[in-house]
Amino acid sequence: MYGGDEVSAIVLDLGSYTCKAGYAGEDAPKAVFPSVVGSIYQAGATDEVKHEKDSDSMYDSENADKTKTRKLERLLIDPKEHPMLLAEPSFNTPQQREKAAELMFESYKVPALFLAKNAVLTSFASGRATSLVVDSGGGSTTIAAVHDGYVLQKAVSTSPIGGEFLTDCMMKSLESKGVMIKPRYSFKRKEIRPGEFQTVDLDIPNTTESYKLYSQRAVASDIKESVCRVPDTAFEESAYANVPMTPYELPDGQTIEIGADRFKIPDVLFNPSLVQTIPGMESFAGSASVSGLPQMVIESINRCDADIKRELFSSILLAGGTASMLQLKERLEKELMEEAPQAARVKVLASGNSIERRFSVWIGGSILASLGSFQQLWFSKAEYEEHGVSNIQRKCP
Amino acid sequence: MDAKDILGLPKNPFPATQEKKPRPQKETQRKPDGVHREVYALTGGMAPLMPTIEVSHLKKRQNTEKEKISWQWLPFTSSARTDNLQLYHWVRVVNGVPPTGDYSFAKYNKSVDVVKYTDEEYKKHLTDPMWSREETDQLFDFCERFDLRFIIIADRFPYPRTVEELKSRYYAVTRALLLSRAPSPGDEPYNMTHEVERKRALSVVLSQTKQQEQRDAEILAEAKQIMESRMASKSTEDVELPVNQIGNEGSEATAHAESISLLNTNHLSSSTAAPPTAECTSTPASLRMLRVYLRTHALEQMVQAANSSAGLRTIKRVDQTLQDLGVHLKPKVPTKSVCAEHLELRKEILTLLNLQKQLQNREAEASVNRDNSYAETPSTPKRSYRGDVERSLVPDSAGFGGDRVGKRDHKRKAPGRFTDAPPSPPQSKRPRKLKSSDG
Numbered sequence: 100m101y102g103g104d105e106v107s108a109i110v111l112d113l114g115s116y117t118c119k120a121g122y123a124g125e126d127a128p129k130a131v132f133p134s135v136v137g138s139i140y141q142a143g144a145t146d147e148v149k150h151e152k153d154s155d156s157m158y159d160s161e162n163a164d165k166t167k168t169r170k171l172e173r174l175l176i177d178p179k180e181h182p183m184l185l186a187e188p189s190f191n192t193p194q195q196r197e198k199a200a201e202l203m204f205e206s207y208k209v210p211a212l213f214l215a216k217n218a219v220l221t222s223f224a225s226g227r228a229t230s231l232v233v234d235s236g237g238g239s240t241t242i243a244a245v246h247d248g249y250v251l252q253k254a255v256s257t258s259p260i261g262g263e264f265l266t267d268c269m270m271k272s273l274e275s276k277g278v279m280i281k282p283r284y285s286f287k288r289k290e291i292r293p294g295e296f297q298t299v300d301l302d303i304p305n306t307t308e309s310y311k312l313y314s315q316r317a318v319a320s321d322i323k324e325s326v327c328r329v330p331d332t333a334f335e336e337s338a339y340a341n342v343p344m345t346p347y348e349l350p351d352g353q354t355i356e357i358g359a360d361r362f363k364i365p366d367v368l369f370n371p372s373l374v375q376t377i378p379g380m381e382s383f384a385g386s387a388s389v390s391g392l393p394q395m396v397i398e399s400i401n402r403c404d405a406d407i408k409r410e411l412f413s414s415i416l417l418a419g420g421t422a423s424m425l426q427l428k429e430r431l432e433k434e435l436m437e438e439a440p441q442a443a444r445v446k447v448l449a450s451g452n453s454i455e456r457r458f459s460v461w462i463g464g465s466i467l468a469s470l471g472s473f474q475q476l477w478f479s480k481a482e483y484e485e486h487g488v489s490n491i492q493r494k495c496p
Numbered sequence: 497m498d499a500k501d502i503l504g505l506p507k508n509p510f511p512a513t514q515e516k517k518p519r520p521q522k523e524t525q526r527k528p529d530g531v532h533r534e535v536y537a538l539t540g541g542m543a544p545l546m547p548t549i550e551v552s553h554l555k556k557r558q559n560t561e562k563e564k565i566s567w568q569w570l571p572f573t574s575s576a577r578t579d580n581l582q583l584y585h586w587v588r589v590v591n592g593v594p595p596t597g598d599y600s601f602a603k604y605n606k607s608v609d610v611v612k613y614t615d616e617e618y619k620k621h622l623t624d625p626m627w628s629r630e631e632t633d634q635l636f637d638f639c640e641r642f643d644l645r646f647i648i649i650a651d652r653f654p655y656p657r658t659v660e661e662l663k664s665r666y667y668a669v670t671r672a673l674l675l676s677r678a679p680s681p682g683d684e685p686y687n688m689t690h691e692v693e694r695k696r697a698l699s700v701v702l703s704q705t706k707q708q709e710q711r712d713a714e715i716l717a718e719a720k721q722i723m724e725s726r727m728a729s730k731s732t733e734d735v736e737l738p739v740n741q742i743g744n745e746g747s748e749a750t751a752h753a754e755s756i757s758l759l760n761t762n763h764l765s766s767s768t769a770a771p772p773t774a775e776c777t778s779t780p781a782s783l784r785m786l787r788v789y790l791r792t793h794a795l796e797q798m799v800q801a802a803n804s805s806a807g808l809r810t811i812k813r814v815d816q817t818l819q820d821l822g823v824h825l826k827p828k829v830p831t832k833s834v835c836a837e838h839l840e841l842r843k844e845i846l847t848l849l850n851l852q853k854q855l856q857n858r859e860a861e862a863s864v865n866r867d868n869s870y871a872e873t874p875s876t877p878k879r880s881y882r883g884d885v886e887r888s889l890v891p892d893s894a895g896f897g898g899d900r901v902g903k904r905d906h907k908r909k910a911p912g913r914f915t916d917a918p919p920s921p922p923q924s925k926r927p928r929k930l931k932s933s934d935g
Contacts, residue, residue, distance in 0.1 A: 102601075104585055104601065105585060105586065106583040106584060106585050107584070182583065210581070210583075211581055211583070246645070246647055246648060247645050247647075247648065249642070249645070249648045249651075251647070251648065251651045252651055252652065253651050254651075401703065403647075404647045404650070404659055404695075405695045405696075405698040405699040405702060406647070406695065406698070407647060408699075408702050409702070437706065438706075440701065440702050440703060440704050440705070440706075440709065441704075441706070441709050442701050442702055442704075443702060471599075471600065471601030471604075472601045472604045472605070474574060474576075474577075474583060474599070474601065475574055475576035475577050475601075475602070475605055477577075477581060477583075479577075479579050479581035480581075481579040481580070481581060482578075482579050485579075493641065496641070496642070
């Protein structure tokens with residue numbers, strides 16, 4: 100590596116759906132696990148599942164602490180020996196950053212720390228210093244403009260529609276059609292004859308509602324990932340009423356047919372008001388104020404300085420798990436070309452590999468932390484002790 | 497080749513089967529053992545010219561090197577850091593001596609030199625009603641932190657300021673400081689208004705919706721059309737009418753300038769371009785200004801319309817032909833039927849001239865081909881081409897009257913082939929029919 104110098108830094112990306120951790124310099128995180136925390140109440144031996152949806156709770160509550168501890172244990176490392184690069188959301192407030200820094204230095208005693216914004220890391224992962232990053236992850240979708248390696252904070256916009264939301268839509272839609280999704284733990288398949296299976300229902304007492312929901316969601320998200328496709332044009336009920344159904348086999352053996360929902364659910368990204376038509380989801384309150392992806396992109400670019408708009412239009416990056424949805428890139432490009440002025444050439448980029456799209460934030464962190472010229476930017480423990488935690492704002496822009 | 501070899505098919509359809517057997521044998525014999533045929537084919541089927549790696553070398557050369565090299569995980573410091581954080585990395589240790597010197601990447605730690613001012617200097621040179629001391633201090637702090645990336649500075653600046661204001665203040669302060677310290681003029685000062693204007697225009701361009709852009713494009717296309725039609729009518733009018741002696745480009749240019757400004761009100765085509773001529777104040781024809789037209793004016797308009805596709809030289813030739821025929825360029829008694837016949841005549845002459853020109857071209861090509869054909873083998877395409885040439889030339893020749901043969905010869909460059917073709921009545925009938933269809 101020409102510009103590289105490994106110092107065995109650790110890159111941590113605590114996302115809203117999965118957490119990724121691994122060594123800098125590698126091309127994929129070693130530890131990927133869901134951002135859920137199970138807590139056992141001392142009163143009864145029940146498990147609760149809490150999902151870290153809000154970034155506040157990432158750094159505030161003990162849950163975040165537990166997540167981090169778990170992660171570090173999985174990696175089998177001693178945090179005292181390794182500098183840490185943390186990926187943080189692009190809209191993180193200064194207070195949250197300071198809390199995170201305190202946590203890392205006091206509890207884990209890391210020698211050096213750096214907080215980098217997700218959008219910047221994604222941009223670096225694709226080799227660009229200036230781009231517009233559309234990060235469509237589990238919990239939310241964030242659009243941020245990066246210029247010369249810095250996030251333009253006035254141009255950041257988020258939408259609560261993310262992968263989890265689409266999974267919920269899928270679940271509700273299937274429920275309304277009468278399909279019962281059995282969580283994985285609730286049955287066992289016995290082979291009575293070669294090739295033929297019989298499902299036996301198990302009854303496991305003391306499973307909580309939240310765990311059941313979590314397991315059901317896992318099945319629904321698998322359905323979503325395998326079957327759903329973004330339609331080429333805006334979704335209309337009439338147009339897709341006669342589309343051929345796709346079969347999908349659930350883990351317990353029953354086969355379901357999915358027709359128009361294949362296209363309807365991903366189109367929620369582009370047209371959030373579609374959510375109202377899904378039975379069971381009408382209570383989604385924010386759909387009036389939330390706009391679709393192309394509108395958010397254009398709004399974000401318009402808030403930036405006129406000199407860089409053209410460059411932003413021609414380097415729009417897609418990242419996140421939901422960005423791996425089929426045809427998302429083509430549809431987004433098409434919609435943007437219609438809305439954008441003709442003087443700007445619209446180009447949406449996404450790495451072909453779905454692993455790279457999911458972990459692009461982590462990969463960007465890996466690249467950054469293993470660069471020789473980055474080693475002077477760490478916020479070290481000595482600096483923390485000398486100048487206090489607020490110095491992090493200066494050191495990690 | 498290789499695929500056929502694999503399939504066992506004969507390599508060439510024609511050579512005898514005896515060739516097939518020794519050839520595959522030769523192929524396989526040439527391929528060395530131990531190397532797959534496909535890998536061998538990657539190099540182009542030939543052995544490498546130079547030995548790449550010799551296995552004997554790999555086995556022999558162990559530790560005959562003089563130096564002892566090992567890699568160790570050692571701590572390091574960097575001069576680019578202000579604290580003495582010690583990180584660890586792999587270091588190539590030669591003979592037990594770790595490398596000395598600064599961290600190799602420390603030399604990339606470059607930053608922008610932002611001028612610093614003292615309180616005195618601020619009070620003397622740098623006070624500004626629009627900027628407070630704190631803001632200026634903050635600005636310079638940000639400039640240093642963000643290496644003069646003004647877009648990011650504007651994004652993060654706590655007070656609401658545009659990029660242009662920040663730049664303007666920074667450059668003004670720096671310029672004043674440099675001037676006060678060492679009096680040399682330096683470059684052109686930052687022109688804030690120009691920048692603001694430029695940026696505003698750019699944002700307008702970039703935020704136009706599709707409909708606006710389409711409308712703009714339509715309007716521009718219309719303007720272009722109208723300009724072109726005006727140019728056509730202008731140029732031919734000035735050439736044709738013997739009344740006006742003006743044909744200078746200047747009047748035309750100003751006329752066009754006016755026409756562009758009036759484009760929203762005019763959607764006329766060239767044949768009915770009468771009103772615009774009245775609006776051109778630069779043409780000194782007083783008749784026109786009073787909207788009085790000669791009877792021949794309409795005729796001239798139609799002549800220009802007919803001539804507009806022709807070009808100046810052709811128009812002159814048409815006029816020349818008319819004069820040679822003894823016809824006035826402008827009919828003496830411009831009644832309706834007379835004018836109609838005059839126009840008809842002009843059109844026919846135009847057609848004549850066009851056909852003559854085509855004839856010339858074809859003849860030139862034919863003669864070129866004839867010259868070339870001595871070198872090449874005669875094949876059917878050439879013959880048919882010449883046949884086409886001859887066939888196309890026959891109707892051209894037949895239509896002309898006897899008195900025009902001489903003129904034709906005079907006009908054509910290549911030696912004619914038709915002086916022997918008599919204009920027989922049936923042939924002459926055919927072109928007449930063509931011409932009546934033209935009229």
